[in-house]
Amino acid sequence: MVDVLLINPPNRIDAYSTGKEMVPLGLLSVAAYMEKSGHRVMVLDLEFEDQAVDKIIEAEKPRLVGIAGTSATRFEAFDLARLVKKVNPNVATVYGGCHASFTAEDTLTHVPEFDVVVRGEGEETTAELLAALDSASPLSAVQGLSFRQDGRVVHNDPRPRIRDLDALPFPARHLVDMSGYHLKLDLINKKAASLITSRGCPINCSFCSASFMFGKTLTRRSAGNVVDEMEQVLNRYDVAGFKIFDSTFTLIPKHAEDICDEILRRGLNFPWECEIRASNITFELLQKMKRAGCYLVDFGIESASEPVLKRMNKGITMDQVKRVLDWTNTLGIQQKPFFTFGHIEETMDDAQLTLDFIRDNLGRMAMPSIGVGIRVYPGTEVERFAMAQNLLPGFAWSQPYHEERNVLLSTSANIPILIQPQMGFDELLTIKQKTLSLQSSNLAFVLRRLRKAHSWADLVKYARFFVRMLRLKIMSKS
Numbered sequence: 001m002v003d004v005l006l007i008n009p010p011n012r013i014d015a016y017s018t019g020k021e022m023v024p025l026g027l028l029s030v031a032a033y034m035e036k037s038g039h040r041v042m043v044l045d046l047e048f049e050d051q052a053v054d055k056i057i058e059a060e061k062p063r064l065v066g067i068a069g070t071s072a073t074r075f076e077a078f079d080l081a082r083l084v085k086k087v088n089p090n091v092a093t094v095y096g097g098c099h100a101s102f103t104a105e106d107t108l109t110h111v112p113e114f115d116v117v118v119r120g121e122g123e124e125t126t127a128e129l130l131a132a133l134d135s136a137s138p139l140s141a142v143q144g145l146s147f148r149q150d151g152r153v154v155h156n157d158p159r160p161r162i163r164d165l166d167a168l169p170f171p172a173r174h175l176v177d178m179s180g181y182h183l184k185l186d187l188i189n190k191k192a193a194s195l196i197t198s199r200g201c202p203i204n205c206s207f208c209s210a211s212f213m214f215g216k217t218l219t220r221r222s223a224g225n226v227v228d229e230m231e232q233v234l235n236r237y238d239v240a241g242f243k244i245f246d247s248t249f250t251l252i253p254k255h256a257e258d259i260c261d262e263i264l265r266r267g268l269n270f271p272w273e274c275e276i277r278a279s280n281i282t283f284e285l286l287q288k289m290k291r292a293g294c295y296l297v298d299f300g301i302e303s304a305s306e307p308v309l310k311r312m313n314k315g316i317t318m319d320q321v322k323r324v325l326d327w328t329n330t331l332g333i334q335q336k337p338f339f340t341f342g343h344i345e346e347t348m349d350d351a352q353l354t355l356d357f358i359r360d361n362l363g364r365m366a367m368p369s370i371g372v373g374i375r376v377y378p379g380t381e382v383e384r385f386a387m388a389q390n391l392l393p394g395f396a397w398s399q400p401y402h403e404e405r406n407v408l409l410s411t412s413a414n415i416p417i418l419i420q421p422q423m424g425f426d427e428l429l430t431i432k433q434k435t436l437s438l439q440s441s442n443l444a445f446v447l448r449r450l451r452k453a454h455s456w457a458d459l460v461k462y463a464r465f466f467v468r469m470l471r472l473k474i475m476s477k478s
Contacts, residue, residue, distance in 0.1 A: 001060050007053070009077045022194050030066065032170060032171055037127045058087060064091070068097040071378065074103075081114045121159065186334075187366060191238060198219060200215070203313065246274065249275055256289065275298040286328065296366070304357035312343050325361065348431075372411075373406065409428060
């Protein structure tokens with residue numbers, strides 16, 4: 001039997017999601033902290049494999065079931081909470097993660113099967129919650145917790161950020177089957193592990209939840225702690241390198257430089273990729289990153305329109321972007337820049353500037369990532385703008401939502417996208433068609449998409465998606 005059962009819901013809505021790629025690092029960090037606190041923990045990653053959750057609850061008899069997930073998997077999370085309560089009404093059901101943190105009031109009001117919501121970082125809050133439940137202490141003493149009391153939703157004070165990330169144990173990868181995940185390093189097709197070296201982002205881009213989740217504080221692990229985890233993962237699991245999933249690995253250049261120095265000092269040799277910012281990266285830092293094994297950098301360009309960049313709080317200029325492309329090409333570092341269309345107050349003229357930039361620079365970008373339609377995520381400026389402009393009348397995160405047309409834009413049908421008077425669905429669809437033309441002319445892009453399939457089932461899923469997309473295109477023209 002276990003004390004704590006932690007569940008990562010499946011993603012059944014995203015057309016391109018095949019699961020089987022990334023371990024749920026946040027959930028595994030909570031699991032590791034609970035183990036360190038002396039609790040028996042079990043993790044079910046339903047993105048990875050189907051499990052009879054009801055049978056597991058009956059057999060393991062957990063005192064607490066924690067369910068994580070994203071905005072895309074919120075309805076699966078709600079269904080899991082209902083299943084848990086059906087099997088055992090006495091089990092404490094907890095909802096956590098970024099989506100849960102920003103929708104606590106709505107969730108607890110409309111999903112009675114969830115007892116509490118953990119807001120913000122989950123390690124300390126979950127441990128204190130279980131201790132309070134075991135001792136029948138009042139939940140009002142647990143910072144970072146939301147719950148129902150006397151028929152109303154109560155939000156305790158926020159929990160202060162964890163300042164010493166080195167004090168946290170490494171994510172409990174031993175609680176999942178690491179051999180079953182198929183995360184690959186882009187372009188070189190080597191098996192990778194995911195890793196996080198810092199938490200937070202103070203930039204506050206309008207479309208991103210990360211900065212609002214953690215406030216303006218960036219907390220960092222020490223270089224020695226990070227490279228210790230790298231060595232542990234390389235020694236224990238069949239992986240060749242790492243994808244670093246910090247919001248921006250080089251936000252504080254000294255942090256990135258110290259980690260590179262530590263890798264070089266230990267004489268380690270493995271490939272890795274990370275996200276950088278065009279505004280503060282230097283040629284010298286890129287040189288050191290290359291020597292330490294960095295072969296590819298992600299960075300958000302988003303738009304080639306300076307007014308759009310300013311409105312989204314991106315904090316970069318196109319001159320800085322062009323400089324990064326020059327530097328990475330000079331050094332032989334591959335690039336994965338992100339472009340997105342449909343931002344607050346963006347016009348078709350703005351979008352055309354971005355399309356022109358992509359066309360003119362395709363030969364200097366190894367694998368551009370292009371998204372059309374800005375997803376409205378909870379807690380973001382985009383959400384506040386949409387609500388203030390009455391662009392989502394009657395919408396609530398806990399209520400059923402399904403927009404079939406979103407599939408045409410290769411985005412989730414259960415997450416709203418920003419539809420504005422000057423940038424409606426028809427305009428977005430026009431942009432999507434233009435981006436598809438750009439990408440389909442690039443055979444390497446098409447082959448990379450197919451290589452992401454891990455089985456015949458994945459290929460069938462992709463095929464069904466393209467058939468569905470073709471059908472919707474025909475419907476949209478009729």
